[in-house]
Structure formats: structure tokens, C-alpha cells
Amino acid sequence: MTTTVRTPGAGADAPAPGVLRSELPGGIRLVTETVPGVRSVSLGIWIGIGSRDETPEQAGAAHFLEHLLFKGTQRRTASGIAEAIDAVGGELNAFTAKEHTCYYAHVLDTDVALAIDLLADVVTDARLAHADTELERSVVLEEIAMRDDDPEDLLGELFDEALFGDHPLGLPIVGSEDSIRGMSRETLHAFWRSEYTTPRMVVAAAGNLSHGHLADLAGAALAAAAERTSPGVAPIAPRRGGTRPVAPGSVVLHSDDTEQAHLLLGVPGIDRHDPRRRALAVLNAALGGGLSSRLFQQVREQRGLAYSVYSSTASYADAGSLSVYAGCAPERLGEVAGVVRDVLADVAASGLTTAELVRAQGSLRGGLVLGSEDTPSRMNRIGRSELDHGRQRSLTESLDGIAAVTADEVAEVARDLLSQPLTAAVVGPFDEVDDLPAALQA
Structure with missing residues (x-):
């Protein structure tokens, strides 16, 4: 059972055209926008967790997970995931930021059921096998080395560290070479299970879609994850406040x-x-x-x-x-x-x-x-x-x-x-x- 409401825009009398919102079981939010004249759908599962939410032991965990979750689930191998999306000419990817992570797909409107099933499978039912962790650790370390070879990327992290100091916003999203080398599979698994909870999730989609149909698909695909959450739980409110960093200039x-x-x-x-x-x-x-x-x-x-x-x-x-x-x-x-x-x-x-x-x-x-x-x-x-x-x-x-x-x-x-x-x-x-x-x- 979902409750669908049109999301306010400039006021109660001026809704955002084509944008609908539902709350699904487990505190999951679904927002969609119908885009006339297109034959595709872009779909993302957003999690309100990013690099600023990591402890020193977990530095780089959110980004590491972004890689690792695609390495296989209980139902699909890594190659099976890749073959499923390639077979429909779609795109499947993810990105990590300081305050959120997004796993997304771009597919034909006829393949939206496959897209939400793939995304939910990756985000909520990954295997996180020890062998895959070691394999992807090498990939992340290569990404850090590539960052170090790109002056603009390196400069941005250097500036954030100087501006925000010891504040979590000053830490690099990818972590450090030391933190990635020292991160165990158990640390990653604990971060995933404790932070990737359904009240932090937003399913967003735009394109040629039916909100009600997508609500049914998302509810079914994320049902097992929702059941791990207390009944009747509400979505987590937008992040506000916190400790403001002080930058004296340097x-x-x-x-x-x-x-x-x-x-x-x-x-x-x-x-x-x-x-x-x-x-x-x-x-x-x-x-x-x-x-x-x-x-x-x-x-x-x-x-x-x-x-x-x-x-x-x-x-x-x-x-x-x-x-x-x-x-x-x-x-x-x-x-x-x-x-x-x-x-x-x-x-x-x-x-x-x-x-x-x-x-x-x-x-x-x-x-x-x-x-x-x-x-x-x-x-x-x-x-x-x-x-x-x-x-x-x-x-x-x-x-x-x-x-x-x-x-x-x-x-x-x-x-x-x-x-x-x-x-x-x-x-x-x-x-x-x-x-x-x-x-x-x-």
C-alpha cells in the first residue's frame, strides 16, 4: 500500500508539474517526474550517506562500497549484472559524494522493471565476498593513484582539507591509501548494513513512466530490505545543522x-x-x-x-x-x-x-x-x-x-x-x- 501525493512546488496551489511522491514500506521515498515525448527512464536509488559519515576506521568505505556492490549479489554474478544491462543497451553506474551515494540506471521505458530489480539487488543484496573485496581494493588504490596524477582532482581535495580542517567535510571521498589498504571486509559489511537502511533511501525516476507502476515495482524489489526495518518507520529527515568548520585562512x-x-x-x-x-x-x-x-x-x-x-x-x-x-x-x-x-x-x-x-x-x-x-x-x-x-x-x-x-x-x-x-x-x-x-x- 502506498500513498501518492503531488509534491508542492511554489506553493500548495502550484505543484511541480509531473512530479509525484510516495512513501513505501520501510520509510522508502519514491519521487518521479513524467517527461513527455521521451522513450527512456533514468532511475536512481539514493542513500543519504556519504564520506562525511565515516569514522577514521571507515575512511573511504562509502566509495569502496560503490565499487564492491557491483561485484555480485545472491542472485547475480558481476558478469551477469553487466550482461543484463548491456543486453538492453542501458547504463548502470554509481557515484559517491560527501553527503550521499547514488546507484543509477538509464534504460528504455520498456526495461524499467529490469532496471529497478538490478539496482535494488545491487544496493540491498550484494555478496561482499572476501575475494571480491581484495580484487576491488586494488581497483580503488589505482583510482587513488590516478587521482594523485590529476592536479585538479588532487587540488580540490587539498583545498577542502585546508578549508575544513578536521571537520569530516575535509576528508577525501576516496579515503587514503592507508585507510583502503587497512579496511577489512567486515568493516565494509558493517558500514553497509548499518548505513544503507531504507529510511535513508530515495528512489528517483524521470522519463516515460507510470508512478503507480514504478511504486509497485520498487516496493516489491525493496521488500526484503524494508522488512529489516522496524514497522511504520518514517523516512529520515533532510540533514541539517552540525558543527561548522572554522577556517582561519592558510x-x-x-x-x-x-x-x-x-x-x-x-x-x-x-x-x-x-x-x-x-x-x-x-x-x-x-x-x-x-x-x-x-x-x-x-x-x-x-x-x-x-x-x-x-x-x-x-x-x-x-x-x-x-x-x-x-x-x-x-x-x-x-x-x-x-x-x-x-x-x-x-x-x-x-x-x-x-x-x-x-x-x-x-x-x-x-x-x-x-x-x-x-x-x-x-x-x-x-x-x-x-x-x-x-x-x-x-x-x-x-x-x-x-x-x-x-x-x-x-x-x-x-x-x-x-x-x-x-x-x-x-x-x-x-x-x-x-x-x-x-x-x-x-
Whole structure:
């Protein structure tokens, strides 16, 4: 028995078109969006557990499991899983983030029953055999080595560690070489069984589908997992609060013999529940979100100092970040850092021009619409919204919210965030932090 309700969008009288929500036995939430005119369905099982939920002994467990669960279930071998999805021309994969994990499939609408059965089988009934654990341990270690060979990936983790310090958000999603080598099959199994519980699960789907039919399929596929949960249990509420990390500002270096110097310069941001989040999105777009952004124009177009320069934000339940990336010749690092600092200081002091505000709002609105025209993007949007906020926002609500941002709101969030001490992370051919340019030492 499921109860189906249309999820509110901009208000009780303005539902999100095509989005329906049910609660299944075991506290599982099902959210779907019907997309007219397509012949596919994107389907994901989201679990509200990520790398920040690991103990030091479990560092990297969520990501390790993402690999290991595909190695076989009680009903299927690893090759059987791969053959089943290949036989229908579908895609089956997963990703791990700091606060959630998602196992997903993209199939023809005629194969949705197979997709939900495969996903539920992998997520809830994997074997986690000792031999498979050892085999996949080597794969994860290779992934860590590959990360270490990619300056931008390594830089992001270095920056998070410097910005968030001992906070769980500062830990790498993949864990460390030591934690993966030392992680036992028993540790992984205990993490899986204790954290992958049905009240933490959201089944999200978008495409040519019937909500009622998918509710029946998901309820049956996840029935055994739901039975392991206390009867009548409610879904776990969206994550809120926590201990906010304190970043006093620092400079960290990973010395590497690279052709370029790679820089991330930034400050603590805001959490995803903060009412200023749309103003921050507009600020980010104007700073480094496109070809007309201030950083792109100042660093690349007017001075030719770097090929790649952009800004980005990250928002979690209790924290966030605003950062600027640039890759340049090592001898130009000081000049690049100086220009970036000047741009940030100017925006903190004076805000955006009217033209910048209008362009940033238009860029965000266009990107939001264009990014919603395929079923994987829509599945990701509704799945994350349910986990992070417990509600769905209609596209109209989101577009109107961006358009309503004022210059004063952007100026306020710029002043609040960009007046904080800067944290810098560098990957490049420098021996010591003291060897870095003066613009990074201030």
C-alpha cells in the first residue's frame, strides 16, 4: 500500500508539474517526474550517506562500497549484472559524494522493471565476498593513484582539507591509501548494513513512466530490505545543522613536477539551507561562471595569464565554500593570484554592476532550463531535492527565485564571504610554501 501525493512546488496551489511522491514500506521515498515525448527512464536509488559519515576506521568505505556492490549479489554474478544491462543497451553506474551515494540506471521505458530489480539487488543484496573485496581494493588504490596524477582532482581535495580542517567535510571521498589498504571486509559489511537502511533511501525516476507502476515495482524489489526495518518507520529527515568548520585562512602546497601551477583560492561559503543561496549563485556566475565573467575577462582575456580560470561553490548541510581555480605557468602564479585577489576585494567592496547582475541571472536561468531537458538531469534534480530539502521546487519557482535576486543581496553576500581570510591550495613545481609568490603569502 502506498500513498501518492503531488509534491508542492511554489506553493500548495502550484505543484511541480509531473512530479509525484510516495512513501513505501520501510520509510522508502519514491519521487518521479513524467517527461513527455521521451522513450527512456533514468532511475536512481539514493542513500543519504556519504564520506562525511565515516569514522577514521571507515575512511573511504562509502566509495569502496560503490565499487564492491557491483561485484555480485545472491542472485547475480558481476558478469551477469553487466550482461543484463548491456543486453538492453542501458547504463548502470554509481557515484559517491560527501553527503550521499547514488546507484543509477538509464534504460528504455520498456526495461524499467529490469532496471529497478538490478539496482535494488545491487544496493540491498550484494555478496561482499572476501575475494571480491581484495580484487576491488586494488581497483580503488589505482583510482587513488590516478587521482594523485590529476592536479585538479588532487587540488580540490587539498583545498577542502585546508578549508575544513578536521571537520569530516575535509576528508577525501576516496579515503587514503592507508585507510583502503587497512579496511577489512567486515568493516565494509558493517558500514553497509548499518548505513544503507531504507529510511535513508530515495528512489528517483524521470522519463516515460507510470508512478503507480514504478511504486509497485520498487516496493516489491525493496521488500526484503524494508522488512529489516522496524514497522511504520518514517523516512529520515533532510540533514541539517552540525558543527561548522572554522577556517582561519592558510596556504597549502603539494609539490609536484607539473608543467603548470594549479591554484584554488577561496573562503568558507554558506550551507544549502541558507536563504542567501540564490544570491551566492548569482555572485558565483558573475565572478567566474562564463566567458563574460569578471575573472575570465581580467585573467584570461585582458592579461592572457591563464587558459582556464573559473569560480565554483559547494554547499552542504552545515557548511560550504566559494573558490576560484586557475591554471597557469609557474612563473605567472604570483600575478594570477594578485589579480584574483584584487577582483575578489573589489567585488567585496563594491558588489556587481547592473549589467553583471543581469547577465549572471540570465546565465543561471538559461543553464537551469537547458540542464533540465534530459532524463538523467531531472532524476538527479528530484533525487537530490528530496534528500537535501524534503520537497521539490518547480522550475518556475527556481527561475523566479533567481530573477528576484537584487544587487543589494548579492553585495551583502559578497561582503560577508569575501571579507574572510583566504585559503589557498597549490599544486605545482615549488619545494616549500615559502617558495610561493608573495601574493599567496599575504
